[in-house]
Amino acid sequence: MRKKEMLAMLLAGGQGSRLGILTKDKAKPSVAFGGKYRIIDFPMSNCVNSGVDTVGVLTQYQPLILNQHIGIGIPWDLDRKNGGAAILAPHVKGGEQGEWYSGTANAIYQNIGYIDTYNPEYVLILSGDHIYKMDYSNMLAFHKKNNCDVTIAVLEVSMDEASRFGIMNADENDKIYEFEEKPEHPKSNLASMGIYIFTWDKLREALIEDNKVHADSDFGKHIIPMMLNKGMTLYAYRFKDYWKDVGTIESYWAANMELIETLPHFNLYEDFWKIYTNNESQLPQYTGKNADIKTSIISEGSSILGKVHHSVISTSVIIEEGAEVRDSIIMEHCIIRKGCVIDRCIIDQDTEIGENVTMGVGDDVPNEDKPKIYNTGITVVGNNTVVPPNVTIGKNCVIYGKTTAEDYPEGRLESGKSVVIEKEAIL
Amino acid sequence: MKAIGIIMAGGNSERLKQLCTLRAISAMPVASSFRAIDFSLSNMSNSNIKKVAVITQYNSRSLHDHLSSAKWWDLDRKQGGLFIFTPFLSNDNSFWFRGTADSIYQNISFLKRSNEPYVIIASGDAIYKMDFHDVLNYHISKGADITIVCKDLAGTDRDIRDFGVMELDEDMRLQHFEEKPLEPKSSIASLGMYVISRSLLIKLLEDAIPNGRYDLVKDIIIRNSKELKVYGYKFDGYWTTLNSVNAYMKANMDFLTEEVRSILTTQPYIETKPKDEPPAKYNASASVSDALIASGTIIDGSVNHSVLFRKVFVGKDSIVDNSIVMESTIIGKGCTVKNAIIDKEVVISDGKSVIGEPDNPIVIPKGEIV
Numbered sequence: 109m110r111k112k113e114m115l116a117m118l119l120a121g122g123q124g125s126r127l128g129i130l131t132k133d134k135a136k137p138s139v140a141f142g143g144k145y146r147i148i149d150f151p152m153s154n155c156v157n158s159g160v161d162t163v164g165v166l167t168q169y170q171p172l173i174l175n176q177h178i179g180i181g182i183p184w185d186l187d188r189k190n191g192g193a194a195i196l197a198p199h200v201k202g203g204e205q206g207e208w209y210s211g212t213a214n215a216i217y218q219n220i221g222y223i224d225t226y227n228p229e230y231v232l233i234l235s236g237d238h239i240y241k242m243d244y245s246n247m248l249a250f251h252k253k254n255n256c257d258v259t260i261a262v263l264e265v266s267m268d269e270a271s272r273f274g275i276m277n278a279d280e281n282d283k284i285y286e287f288e289e290k291p292e293h294p295k296s297n298l299a300s301m302g303i304y305i306f307t308w309d310k311l312r313e314a315l316i317e318d319n320k321v322h323a324d325s326d327f328g329k330h331i332i333p334m335m336l337n338k339g340m341t342l343y344a345y346r347f348k349d350y351w352k353d354v355g356t357i358e359s360y361w362a363a364n365m366e367l368i369e370t371l372p373h374f375n376l377y378e379d380f381w382k383i384y385t386n387n388e389s390q391l392p393q394y395t396g397k398n399a400d401i402k403t404s405i406i407s408e409g410s411s412i413l414g415k416v417h418h419s420v421i422s423t424s425v426i427i428e429e430g431a432e433v434r435d436s437i438i439m440e441h442c443i444i445r446k447g448c449v450i451d452r453c454i455i456d457q458d459t460e461i462g463e464n465v466t467m468g469v470g471d472d473v474p475n476e477d478k479p480k481i482y483n484t485g486i487t488v489v490g491n492n493t494v495v496p497p498n499v500t501i502g503k504n505c506v507i508y509g510k511t512t513a514e515d516y517p518e519g520r521l522e523s524g525k526s527v528v529i530e531k532e533a534i535l
Numbered sequence: 536m537k538a539i540g541i542i543m544a545g546g547n548s549e550r551l552k553q554l555c556t557l558r559a560i561s562a563m564p565v566a567s568s569f570r571a572i573d574f575s576l577s578n579m580s581n582s583n584i585k586k587v588a589v590i591t592q593y594n595s596r597s598l599h600d601h602l603s604s605a606k607w608w609d610l611d612r613k614q615g616g617l618f619i620f621t622p623f624l625s626n627d628n629s630f631w632f633r634g635t636a637d638s639i640y641q642n643i644s645f646l647k648r649s650n651e652p653y654v655i656i657a658s659g660d661a662i663y664k665m666d667f668h669d670v671l672n673y674h675i676s677k678g679a680d681i682t683i684v685c686k687d688l689a690g691t692d693r694d695i696r697d698f699g700v701m702e703l704d705e706d707m708r709l710q711h712f713e714e715k716p717l718e719p720k721s722s723i724a725s726l727g728m729y730v731i732s733r734s735l736l737i738k739l740l741e742d743a744i745p746n747g748r749y750d751l752v753k754d755i756i757i758r759n760s761k762e763l764k765v766y767g768y769k770f771d772g773y774w775t776t777l778n779s780v781n782a783y784m785k786a787n788m789d790f791l792t793e794e795v796r797s798i799l800t801t802q803p804y805i806e807t808k809p810k811d812e813p814p815a816k817y818n819a820s821a822s823v824s825d826a827l828i829a830s831g832t833i834i835d836g837s838v839n840h841s842v843l844f845r846k847v848f849v850g851k852d853s854i855v856d857n858s859i860v861m862e863s864t865i866i867g868k869g870c871t872v873k874n875a876i877i878d879k880e881v882v883i884s885d886g887k888s889v890i891g892e893p894d895n896p897i898v899i900p901k902g903e904i905v
Contacts, residue, residue, distance in 0.1 A: 142813070143813070144813070370818050377813055377833065385811070387809045389804070390810075392566065392828055395824060396824065396825065399824055403817065404816075405817070406815050408568075408814070421814070422814075
């Protein structure tokens with residue numbers, strides 16, 4: 109293989125369990141975002157827009173949708189003869205048993221062989237969890253200018269929030285002297301974004317060394333502290349633009365809703381720094397004779413015959429005449445039948461909501477089974493789910509699977525209740 | 536599939552006026568996010584034709600841009616794939632294509648180097664969905680030398696005198712073919728799609744061209760229609776061609792009906808080159824009904840019974856009615872656009888009106904500022 113100056117390793121194996129039912133059948137990076145996109149499109153597009161043409165995508169949890177989405181990298185122009193996109197799944201190694209990726213750094217450790225084939229100077233570590241546009245080539249220039257061993261992208265957060273993040277304590281030149289994971293009394297507000305550039309030979313050494321000590325080798329917990337202790341050069345690279353973690357139902361919903369504002373803070377409509385995705389469909393979207401759409405974004409191939417206000421609609425969605433969708437996110441290939449009223453819901457892909465279903469009404473009581481996940485009034489419907497006609501569904505509900513009228517006593521699902529019908533196991 | 540495909544994309548039309556001065560008809564934007572050639576190209580690819588030639592001539596720049604990668608139609612292949620033929624100069628040839636037959640003849644090595652027994656020829660400016668397996672099976676079962684796809688245009692608003700008119704017997708065998716007759720004797724029109732065996736096509740071309748006969752219809756089909764077994768294959772699905780401003784307007788508006796839109800919304804899909812625009816955005820003052828809206832478009836005003844392409848902006852208090860608005864056109868605030876075809880990258884300044892007649896739409900050419 110021809111040598112690459114820098115390649116990217118994109119950690120896309122995490123479940124993202126705080127997204128609840130949305131990540132039951134798919135890893136967090138493959139959750140839909142902003143209508144037609146999936147979360148991983150943002151770091152993938154950033155790579156290609158930054159001139160990084162070799163991207164290893166590390167998968168582990170429920171990778172089917174992710175694998176189909178990435179393919180050979182065509183949507184991002186990453187179908188290359190030399191380099192390009194590669195899916196890196198855990199695998200059995202010669203003579204031994206295979207092992208899962210047990211930590212962020214362990215996942216990279218297990219793929220040292222892949223990185224070595226390109227003999228890079230630098231390795232960019234990314235996670236597939238965030239919504240942002242960033243030019244990694246500027247970060248690399250910063251890394252080289254400061255003769256860094258590691259550069260960590262940081263965001264200035266408010267001091268109150270700082271204790272939720274990995275915090276970098278740095279001198280006036282942004283040289284890091286201390287790293288604290290979720291400190292109770294933070295000394296600085298420079299929060300790690302989970303984006304690192306390593307000088308490869310330094311990282312390679314550290315990965316091998318740490319693997320002897322920690323079986324679950326992690327960048328934040330092990331590698332960064334170890335490199336600091338050894339007196340290596342670590343710098344914080346300040347990022348001042350839009351960056352969103354969409355790790356919870358509420359933050360996911362809110363970040364989607366920001367896109368429908370008249371002048372969204374995160375602009376997808378500029379030609380510069382385009383976000384690419386695997387466009388299944390190039391179809392126009394049809395708006396019917398009696399449709400009423402306001403303050404919404406509607407993706408390709410959707411057919412809107414009813415009312416859509418303040419919502420994010422993905423590709424090939426059908427909203428029938430007389431249906432109303434408000435403050436909701438509807439993902440690809442969903443059908444919302446006549447007479448439905450959908451209020452503050454997230455409906456995952458390939459789901460059908462029967463006629464005259466009312467969803468998102470009643471008291472705002474947290475979900476009984478998972479109060480920490482569903483507690484802001486948003487009802488979530490999983491993928492490939494069927495909701496029978498004429499039922500009324502409350503707030504903070506979870507629905508998953510092919511449900512029938514029997515699952516809704518007296519035609520109702522009260523706020524905070526769940527109906528989860530497991531799919532038949534495929535053996 | 537036992538056939539190779541040829542798409543005739545060289546055509547241009549005076550009757551399309553300014554819309555066609557900068558592009559071939561095959562490159563005409565259709566139905567919000569497609570170009571005319573996407574239909575023939577996708578039909579061929581979806582019919583499992585693995586080797587397709589596109590023959591271009593007139594103003595082919597936008598067509599070449601559109602076809603710069605064949606992967607969107609699954610035609611980026613080592614075996615077969617997409618071939619694009621333009622006129623070229625060589626020591627013994629300095630001609631433009633002198634006719635449709637000549638344009639194939641000048642690329643006869645494409646035919647000679649293929650192994651598939653049949654050739655399917657289609658035009659790049661027709662809007663339709665067809666499985667070519669059906670036509671080929673018909674051709675074989677009839678034992679035909681040439682099969683012409685045709686359609687009965689009786690009862691449509693099409694003027695049969697614009698087409699090649701076919702008279703067929705009960706067995707669908709061609710009795711008489713007349714190109715654009717003043718007094719048509721039948722309402723069956725040739726759709727410019729043909730099935731012929733590869734070896735017969737080579738033979739007919741090698742007879743015709745050196746003798747100064749260059750036209751596929753006149754010199755190959757009509758001339759040989761008595762000796763050869765020429766059959767008509769009736770196509771009953773939606774079909775239209777973009778041969779005038781009104782036909783172009785109607786073809787786009789047809790996609791507002793569910794029946795015609797199903798060409799796009801049902802499998803196998805018509806494919807096009809992706810443009811990666813974000814979803815269409817409707818702001819608080821938007822009011823849209825009966826419209827096709829492509830990605831990247833932002834709407835602040837009202838749109839009714841119209842087809843909007845990608846990256847169009849419709850400003851506040853503007854009204855777009857019964858119109859086609861092409862890519863990257865900006866309509867300012869308080870404008871009225873009615874019965875109009877607005878080409879790409881047009882700017883309509885605040886408060887301006889562009890109003891045509893329902894049966895005679897006004898055309899604003901590419902890049903103009905109103």
